Amino acid sequence: MAIKLSGLGAQNPWWRGGHWEEEDVDLKDIDVLLNRKKIEIKKGEVYLFRGIRRAGKTVYIKSIIKELIGKIDGRKILYLSCDRYHRGETKNTIKEFIKRSHGEVVILDEITYLDDWHLILKELAETTDLTILATGSNPLKIKEKGERLPGRKIEGNEYFIGPLSFRDFLSNLINLNGKIKNPDIFNAVRKIKKFKSFQPTSPDINEEVPYFDEIDSLFYSYLLTGGFPSVINEYLKNGRIDERSYEMIVRMFLGALSKEGKNEEIGRELMERMLSLGTSRTDFHTIGSDIGVHHNTVKEYVELLENSRMIYLLPAWDLSRKRYAPRKQKKFIFQSSFLSSSLYVYLTGGKYEDALDFLDKNLESIIEQTASSHLIWAYEKPLIRERHSFAGFYYDKKECDFLLHENMKWHGFEVKYGKVEREKYPFPVFYLTKDTFSEDSYPVSLFLAGLEKSEKSI
Structure with a gap:
């Protein structure tokens, strides 16, 4: 059975061992890898992660791979970016991976690019013992096909991935304290600590009150970035946001319309x-x-x-x-303040300073x-x-x-x-x-x- 090797090694740099993160296309240029909630990956189950584009789904998956490599041989983990393959190529590659590498984990990034993607997941779940992780950004395809996914193996294993919340933002800044180059953010972060969480209907902010000025100043920084990981990284490094980041969001809006044939x-x-x-x-x-x-x-x-x-x-x-x-x-x-700021920049032909004014x-x-x-x-x-x-x-x-x-x-x-x-x-x-x-x-x-x-x- 023939499979396409072109680009496969680059997608799976951990097959070569060593410091693979330095070669990984999604990780090598990230100054700071922002932490998110960890989940337990159980052998033989199916996991589906869905959410807005550019929210960090792929990077989150790579962080899971790092965790898995501590437990299993990296050569038993296959990652495929599904926007590069058609359905037949994907199935053939997975079959060869199982046969030649005794594969254990298959990761299908942006699986909704594939026709009948739910049938691929269903077949793999029913005929193999693979652990399967899939991400998707096409909401209509997930909504249309999601209910047909294999029940027993995916129940309880579907997640939303979105921009970081303000609490996530603060937690990461506290962890990064010594690495923050922006002096205003650094001076605020070094004075605060982590606080316990609460339910919205029973708020308890007493621990936070002594640090109000610092937390409030960081809240403004959060509103500027909207919780998007790449934008947070850029702002922490440069103290401002490049026009290309606003363009990234606008392309996401227009792309969502175009894919569904909208005007x-x-x-x-x-x-x-x-x-x-x-x-x-x-x-x-x-x-x-x-x-x-x-x-x-x-x-x-x-x-x-x-x-x-x-x-x-x-x-x-x-x-x-x-x-x-x-x-x-x-x-x-708008789910994120950066979405509305980006649209304003797009609609008015503005720049970073105009986004601040908005x-x-x-x-x-x-x-x-x-x-x-x-x-x-x-x-x-x-x-x-x-x-x-x-x-x-x-x-x-x-x-x-x-x-x-x-x-x-x-x-x-x-x-x-x-x-x-x-x-x-x-x-x-x-x-x-x-x-x-x-x-x-x-x-x-x-x-x-x-x-x-x-x-x-x-």
Whole structure:
């Protein structure tokens, strides 16, 4: 059986032994490898990692490979970047790997590039004892085919990978303390320590309070980078963000539209409208009228962007029915502050300094979106607890920014970056403030510093 050897050794530098990380195309140019939550990889099971592009899925997989090489022979680990192969080549390469190397672990990066990718996983799971790790960024293909994956071996082994949370960001900075070149960040980090985490509905920031000034200054740095690992590395090294990093995000947006045959001009106008809305509520009809397309077209594009994990669509809750009110207005939440900054740079032809100005002028809106995404990250799990089952907002004559439905109870969250003016709601509300701390008010930087992602979100 013939297989294509070209590029295979370069994809699997650990086959040669030694300091393979220095040859690895994904690791060799990274100044600092940022840590993420570790998971246990069990022999013979199937793992699926899905998430937004550029969030660090491939680098995370390489960190797993480093762990595995301490336990098994590296030559028994096969990594394939599936955007380089068609389905037949992939299957043949894996068969030869099993035959010649007595392979134990197969890693299929960006598996959704392959036609009928779910059938490959199903066949491998049912006919071999391989441990299989697969990543995917094409949300529609994962959604369409994911339910057909082999149940017993993948149950409980599906994960979201997204940008780092603020807590992850802080944890990495503390670990890197002596290696940080940016003097402002270094001076802030050296004064703080790690803090215990808490659930969003039972915040305890007492440990963090003495370090508020340092944590709050680092929160601004986090908002600049949006938690994207490559952007964090760049900012830590240079103290600014290159225009190419903004371009990277824009290409990701446009690429997601192009792959699904969507019109780039409609996508651009929709993104411009979403950016101008901030956290204001709206509906598909209004946006469609504004940009000159049918409301169903708007809905299709929004669903694509949400499935691509670039945005969250927050619907309004109907409290009496304990379900969403489909006819009421909705809000759009960018999953990362760097996404909105990148779109602003793209739409205005701006530069890094313009992104700083955009952040400063829209700080409260961006912080509200950041808080909302962190609250979702704290609860979401693939399939069994996705955004639609617990997250939304509330309005009648007044509006609550984020409304969480947990254990048959409602919990509201409002970002109040100016004066805290409390409203009466039919549920308790936590106020996330600039610097005010009281029984129901918490500085947003300290609150987010205490939030862990869920066990199925990395």
